[in-house]
Every structure is written in structure tokens, then in C-alpha cells.
Amino acid sequence: MSAITNHMPTAELQALDAAHHMHPFTTNDALETRGARVITRAEGVYLTDSEGNSILDGMAGLWCMNIGYGRKEMAEVAARQMMELPYYNTFFMTTHVPAIALSQEIAKLTPGDLNHVFFASSGSEANDTNIRMVRTYWAEKGHPGKSHIISRKNAYHGSSVGSGSLGGMSFMHAQGGLPIPGIHHINQPDWWGEGGEMSPQDFGIARARELENKILELGEDKVAAFIAEPVQGAGGVIVPPDSYWPEIQRICDAYDILLIADEVICGFGRTGTWFGSETMGVRPHIMTIAKGLSSGYQPIGGSVVCDEVAEVIGATEFNHGYTYSGHPVAAAVAMENLRILQEEKIVDRVGSIGAPALKAGLEQLVDHPLVGGLSIKGMMASLPLTPHKESRAKFAAEPGTVGYICRERCFANNLVMRHVGDRMIVSPPLVIEPEDIDVLVARARRALDETYTELKRQDLLKAAA
Numbered sequence: 001m002s003a004i005t006n007h008m009p010t011a012e013l014q015a016l017d018a019a020h021h022m023h024p025f026t027t028n029d030a031l032e033t034r035g036a037r038v039i040t041r042a043e044g045v046y047l048t049d050s051e052g053n054s055i056l057d058g059m060a061g062l063w064c065m066n067i068g069y070g071r072k073e074m075a076e077v078a079a080r081q082m083m084e085l086p087y088y089n090t091f092f093m094t095t096h097v098p099a100i101a102l103s104q105e106i107a108k109l110t111p112g113d114l115n116h117v118f119f120a121s122s123g124s125e126a127n128d129t130n131i132r133m134v135r136t137y138w139a140e141k142g143h144p145g146k147s148h149i150i151s152r153k154n155a156y157h158g159s160s161v162g163s164g165s166l167g168g169m170s171f172m173h174a175q176g177g178l179p180i181p182g183i184h185h186i187n188q189p190d191w192w193g194e195g196g197e198m199s200p201q202d203f204g205i206a207r208a209r210e211l212e213n214k215i216l217e218l219g220e221d222k223v224a225a226f227i228a229e230p231v232q233g234a235g236g237v238i239v240p241p242d243s244y245w246p247e248i249q250r251i252c253d254a255y256d257i258l259l260i261a262d263e264v265i266c267g268f269g270r271t272g273t274w275f276g277s278e279t280m281g282v283r284p285h286i287m288t289i290a291k292g293l294s295s296g297y298q299p300i301g302g303s304v305v306c307d308e309v310a311e312v313i314g315a316t317e318f319n320h321g322y323t324y325s326g327h328p329v330a331a332a333v334a335m336e337n338l339r340i341l342q343e344e345k346i347v348d349r350v351g352s353i354g355a356p357a358l359k360a361g362l363e364q365l366v367d368h369p370l371v372g373g374l375s376i377k378g379m380m381a382s383l384p385l386t387p388h389k390e391s392r393a394k395f396a397a398e399p400g401t402v403g404y405i406c407r408e409r410c411f412a413n414n415l416v417m418r419h420v421g422d423r424m425i426v427s428p429p430l431v432i433e434p435e436d437i438d439v440l441v442a443r444a445r446r447a448l449d450e451t452y453t454e455l456k457r458q459d460l461l462k463a464a465a
């Protein structure tokens, strides 16, 4: 299994990787001059690379490794399921026990009457399902014109044509003809970056009212749904002001539109409760789930749908599905993940121990000259970097220049932190222990100090005009 890893020097692996492997969200040519870091194994919250370095994973893989690496039960369940039934589909009036068990378990865990699951293998696929599902819902109810979907700038909902259109990342829309028609984007509730002189609470209300204005502009009879992450993840861990979600809920209640909560990151404990919708106090009609559903041990996602929407969709043939919808191995592994999360009280521990410890740790970094603040909810956090704290100034350099330098200094200090523009992101496995949070903070401080030195050297400590 690990023959390649064990017998090839890192440089050779990197050369092969650059020659044949096209990486996502990467300038692939850059891999030829500077090889990718080769990760060979992982245990708990630590990764090991091909040079034997032990790296603290402050990003939980890509926001997904909730229960931590190396859980043998997960491998055993996968092996058992592969022996018993490695694959069967759920099309054409067939089903199997793993899909039955997992959908029931998800229905139990999700709030309200979110009782029905349409499976996919990823968050992107699940959001594509959602586009077709909400449009089909309104068409079946006799309102085929209610087809427009409102989302937000700088949202992330996936990278397929549909989900990438729902997302509001302009650099993604710039390639490949996105967005598809009928998707609209309002501004995000990013007070730190865009709030100017307004108070956070006034700003939260103002940004929520943009939804109402957009509904009125398009016409209530044209709008199918609003989609949002309870807390934006890939956009830079943007925790909305407290005033934002209650106002969004009021608007969704006042107008006849469906609310889709994209819980791909927030779901399964990340924000300190089971779902971000609970943390933020919202009642979605549909939830998108993936990532933490299986802690990344298998690719699986889905749409969790309320009774009323499921009933309307269920009355017709919904001409949609994926070969691997409800894949038995992925479903069995997800089921084991949910067992571990519940029996080991991992979500409760995030609320009572993990999140307060992470907050206390990261707060120590706020006095650093480069750190402009701390945005945190549960176990997802960001530290915006700034040349001038008081004014929340942005750097004169191209956005992301400073964040990239800091990410490289983190890597060099055996810490994975991601950068989104000039914000540094922390989102560790939920099982991280307080002593490892101390390691994380110490490595992050060293990386910030080195970043500061490097910015001075390159004369980059300048604010944008």
C-alpha cells in the first residue's frame, strides 16, 4: 500500500506529481519549480510528511477531519461493509441498510422537521441537487417562475457549475462561464472587512435588508430560495454580527421563499452545537451537509429536506441522482463517524472545552502587531492581518500577498493554517486537546513574527491608500 511512499525520495515523488497530477485551486506550473509537500500519514491532529516532519493540522484537512485522524473503527467498518456489500445503487426502487440507517440517524440529529435525506458524494453535488430541488418544488406547486436563487458575494458552495454559481467567488466566476442564469448575489455580513464606521449591529441589519431589497427587486413570485452558510468558512470565517441572522429569518418568514443553510463546514459540531443553524438560531427548509458527516474518511454529502418540501418533491419523479448517492461504504463510515461523535460527546466537548480553549489561545495572538482582530465561532476562527489595527486597514500590496507569506511561515513552522486573502484561518479537528492548542498558538506566533520580519524586509508593511 505505501510502497511508493516508502521507497521513493521526496524529490522523485514531487517530480512525478508535477508531471501527472493536476491539483485543484493551484497554479500547476509552480509545482515544477517547487514541489508539493507530500503527506504520508496522520494520527490524531498531526500529519507526517515524506521528510518525517510532524505537522499540526490547524485546518482539519479541508474543514472536515472532525474526529481526528487514525480512528481504526472507521477502517474496520469500511472493510466489513466492503466484504458484505461494496456497492449497490439506490435508483429504481432499491435500497440498502447503510443508506437506511444513515438517513434515519441524520433525521434524528438535524433540528425541526428536517427528516429526509437526498445523498450525494460531496457538498458541490448536494448543492447542485438543491438548485434542481427548489426549482422543481415551486414548479410542482404551480409556480414555475419562482426559479431565482439569492446567494451572497464571497460565499462558497462548491466548485461544480451549479454550486460554483451559487458561490460568490468572483475569481471562480471569471473562469468557465459562471454563474448560470437565475442566481443573484447580495453583499456578505463581513463587518471587519466592509463595515467601515458602522456599528456591527447596524451593519448586520443593513446587510440582511439587502435580501429583502433583492426579493422586492426581482419580485417575490420569482424567488425560489436564499442560500447561505450560517458562518462563512472558505470566504474567511466571517462570523456575522448577532443582528444578522434574526433579520434574515424575519425576511424569509415574511416572503414565501425557501431557506437553504449550507452546513457543509458548520454541520456536525464545528460551531459548538450539532449544526450552525442551531448556533445562529435559524430554521432552514434544506440543509447541505458533507465534510464533517464522515470526517472526510469517505466522500459523502447530501441535502437534508423538511417534510413539506419532501412531500411536494415526492409526488413526482425527481429526475436527478448520482451513481454513488448513498454509497454503502461511505454511508457505513459516516454512520460510524456519527456514533463516535455522539458516544464520545465530541460535539458537547467543543462547546464546553474545545471552543473556549481555542478562543483563549487565539486571543493571545491579538496583541501581535500584524493581527487586526479575532473572528471565532466554536472551532472555526480567522485572524485578519493588517498594517494598522485601529483603522482595520488593508495592505497596499495585492490582497493575499501577506496572507500567502504568513501561510508559508506557518508551513515552515510545521503548522497548517490557510490564508483567505490576508486572513489566517484556524479550524482544527474537533478533538484537539488544550495542550495541542498551546502548540498551535506558539507555532502561529512564531510564524507571525517571521511574517512581520519578512514584510519589513520586502517593505510591505504599508496600508492601502
Ligand SMILES: *Cc1c(COP(=O)(O)O)cnc(C)c1O
Pocket: 063, 121, 122, 123, 124, 125, 127, 156, 157, 158, 159, 229, 233, 234, 262, 263, 264, 265, 290, 291, 301
Ligand atoms: C467545501 C464546501 C462545499 C463543497 O463541498 P465539496 O465536498 O468540496 O464539493 C460546499 N459548501 C461549503 C460551505 C463548503 O465549505
